[in-house]
Amino acid sequence: MVIVPARDEGPRIAAVVRSVAAALPGVEIVVIENGSTDDTADRARLAGATVLHSEVGYARALRVGFVHAHASHAPWVVTVDGDGQHPAEALAALLRGLDDADLVVGSRFLEDAGYPVPAGRRLAIGALSAWASLFGGQALTDVTSGLRAMRPAVVAAFALDYPTDVADANVLVRALRAGWRVVEVPVAMRPRLSGSSQHQSPSKSALFALRMAQLCVREGLSHPGRAPRLPTPQPPAGR
Numbered sequence: 001m002v003i004v005p006a007r008d009e010g011p012r013i014a015a016v017v018r019s020v021a022a023a024l025p026g027v028e029i030v031v032i033e034n035g036s037t038d039d040t041a042d043r044a045r046l047a048g049a050t051v052l053h054s055e056v057g058y059a060r061a062l063r064v065g066f067v068h069a070h071a072s073h074a075p076w077v078v079t080v081d082g083d084g085q086h087p088a089e090a091l092a093a094l095l096r097g098l099d100d101a102d103l104v105v106g107s108r109f110l111e112d113a114g115y116p117v118p119a120g121r122r123l124a125i126g127a128l129s130a131w132a133s134l135f136g137g138q139a140l141t142d143v144t145s146g147l148r149a150m151r152p153a154v155v156a157a158f159a160l161d162y163p164t165d166v167a168d169a170n171v172l173v174r175a176l177r178a179g180w181r182v183v184e185v186p187v188a189m190r191p192r193l194s195g196s197s198q199h200q201s202p203s204k205s206a207l208f209a210l211r212m213a214q215l216c217v218r219e220g221l222s223h224p225g226r227a228p229r230l231p232t233p234q235p236p237a238g239r
C-alpha cells in the first residue's frame with residue numbers, strides 16, 4: 001500500500017497518484033488529506049486513490065495511513081509525498097530494500113544525485129542526520145526524507161503509537177532503538193515545482209529542527225538498550 005499525505009496539492013496530486021499506479025500496477029494508493037483549501041481530495045479520488053481525512057499535520061496524516069494499512073493487512077507500506085518530489089521510479093528499489101530490512105529510507109544524499117537543496121537546508125539536514133545517527137547508533141544521511149518503505153511489523157507498531165507533532169528523524173531513532181534494520185537507498189528527488197512547503201518560513205523551520213533534535217534525544221534515552229530484533233518475516237509479497 002502506498003500512503004500519500006497531501007495538503008493543498010490539488011495541481012500535483014493526480015500526477016503523483018497516476019505515476020505511482022503506473023510504477024506499481026494494482027497497488028492501493030491512499031491519499032490522506034486535511035485542511036486543504038483546494039480540490040486535493042477530489043483530484044486524488046478521480047485519479048484512482050482512496051481518500052482518507054486526518055487531523056491537521058503531516059505526522060497525524062501518516063498515522064491515519066498506518067492505521068488503515070494495518071487494518072487492511074497490507075504486506076508492505078511506502079510513504080510518498082503528494083507534491084511530486086518523490087519519483088515513482090524509485091519505488092521498486094525501495095521495495096527491494098525490504099528483502100533485507102524492516103524500514104527503507106530514500107536518501108537524497110547517499111549518492112550525489114545533484115538534488116538542488118539550498119545550502120542552509122542541506123546543512124540542517126546534515127546536522128540532524130548526524131544527531132539522529134548518534135542517538136540511533138547507525139549512520140544515516142537523510143533523516144528528514146518522507147520517502148520510506150516498511151514491513152508490516154513496523155506498520156503495526158506505527159499504527160499503535162506514532163508521534164503526533166514531529167515525525168522525521170525521531171522516528172528513525174525510535175526504529176533503530178527498537179532493533180529494526182534500517183537501510184537507506186539512493187533516490188534522485190526533484191525540487192517542488194509549485195505550491196509551498198510546510199517548511200517555508202526560516203524561523204519555523206529552525207524551531208521544527210530544534211524540536212526534532214530534542215525528540216531524537218528523547219527517543220534515544222527512552223530505549224537505552226537495544227530491544228531484540230523483530231522476528232524476520234518472509235520477504236514481503238504482493239508487489
Ligand SMILES: Nc1nc2c(ncn2[C@@H]2O[C@H](COP(=O)(O)OP(=O)(O)O)[C@@H](O)[C@H]2O)c(=O)[nH]1
Binds near residue numbers: 007032035057081198
Ligand atoms: N494531510 C496532510 N499533509 C500534509 C500536511 N503538511 C504537509 N503535508 C504533505 O506532506 C508532504 C510533504 O510536505 P512538504 O511541505 O512538501 O515538506 P518538505 O518536502 O519537507 O518541504 C506533501 O505532500 C504535503 O502536502 C498536513 O498538515 N496534512
Ligand SMILES: [Mg+2]
Binds near residue numbers: 081083085192197
Ligand atoms: Mg515537499
